[in-house]
Amino acid sequence: MLFSPGQSFTYTANPGRVIFGHGTIAQLPDEIERLGLKRVLVLSTPFQRSEAEKLAQHIGEKAAGIFAGAVMHTPVNVTQDAVAVVNALGADGVVAIGGGSTTGLGKAIAVRTGLPQIVVPTTYAGSEMTPILGETSDGTKTTRSDPAILPEVVIYDVDLTLGLPPMLSGTSGINAIAHAAEALYAWDRNPVISLMALEGISALSGALPTINHNPSDRDARAAALYGAWLCGICLGAVGMALHHKLCHVIGGTFDLPHAETHTIILPHALAYNAPAIPEAWQQLQSVLGDDPALALHQLALKVGAPHGLGAIGMPEEGIDEATGRAFANPYWNPRPLEENPIRQLIARAWQGAPPAKD
Incomplete structure (x- = not known):
């Protein structure tokens, strides 16, 4: 419960x-x-x-x-x-x-x-x-x-x-999952939104691999759209945290595609916050498995998402700029922002490396 x-x-x-x-x-x-x-x-x-x-x-x-x-x-x-x-x-x-x-x-x-x-x-x-x-x-x-x-x-x-290409379906769906994941540890979270968040993540994480294999699967498409609706409600009802701050900063600064940026950053932002969100981490384990951050990274690979921010147009020298901007007007976050770990997070996301919990 x-x-x-x-x-x-x-x-x-x-x-x-x-x-x-x-x-x-x-x-x-x-x-x-x-x-x-x-x-x-x-x-x-x-x-x-x-x-x-x-x-x-x-x-x-x-x-x-x-x-x-x-x-x-x-x-x-x-x-x-x-x-x-x-x-x-x-x-x-x-x-x-x-x-x-x-x-x-x-x-x-x-x-x-x-x-x-x-x-x-x-x-x-x-x-x-x-x-x-x-x-x-x-x-x-x-x-x-x-x-x-x-x-x-x-x-x-x-x-x-039905005509949404498999890779775009995958990145769009993981972008939606990001809304629900952060809703689970938002400062103003509540049990109603948490119910929707877990249901949305479960529906999308189950449907996206099927869509990648068979884009015309109507049941999987319905489950994904249902999940996206629930995740959207989460985004509109409670505050977000580090993940959305980084995506806005990096996407806006370097004019990167929105869904792909969210897909790449989500596992790393989740891993960064893991030590500070034990309850939400356990809830995510119930729908994603033992290591939710790694599971989302692997899901991105399954759906053919780009393998890092560098692959979608962010220059390597932009890592320092993005780090600096992350500390300007920062969002609330369950774990305080630390400059070196944040820089390492962005660098791993740029490389397309698996997430690492500091």
Whole structure:
């Protein structure tokens, strides 16, 4: 049992409507109508423009247009361009289809304009379940939380994830696991979120190897999307720690792909915190095995993830810069940050070496 009779906690449930299943995209027009929207702007990345066009056709006359300019880390200048399109077209809402980049753009538009947003995830990012927005300007990534950032409706359609390539499925899924892992030792953790965290980690860690072997396995895809939803709730409900701080610093500074960065850093950040989180470590053992940090490293290898930050574009000389930035405005963390161990953590992550507990 995750609840201790002597435990005190505060649990705040974020509002929002979730529709989950196969073929649920068919309900999008009804959801637009339910929100009273007349002209919605469809958002996507350039790569997913064809999906945005299909979505716009499905919506019909309520599609005001398409903005296919979403990119990772939600640059402020891209958001400004999108808001200009919103104003020019007279859009009264946005529909984001895709992963974290598109969801982030929808959130950034919503918090600036007050417009309602619907998200149709096609990855396992989990951002759609949070009131958190990370934005990049001049090479620096900052985050903020605001109820106005939270999407009004999320439509999970398992069928839309069937085309997600196996490696991207793996890194996206491990990125989601990171949200749940840190939720287990968050300063404001509670037993409700811990239940969701363990269920989400179990679902994803079981499904991702199957997806890597057979991407069209509908049961595994459903389990992964279910797990990602739960992990996203965790991210939106409690605070995060060292892992997310490092990913924001390193990803934003060196413009690295989001999911891959989280996948590579997670085992190392977890190993760093292991001495300070005995209860959470035991909980993770119940779903990942004796050494959860090593298990996540091995899971990344199984799904074909890149073998280190160096492999995704971070220069070796960036290790010292990332170490220094990790100590600027640090997140709360269960283990105090120590400069040499943090540098060693980043160096191992850069090399793609297995995690090591100091």
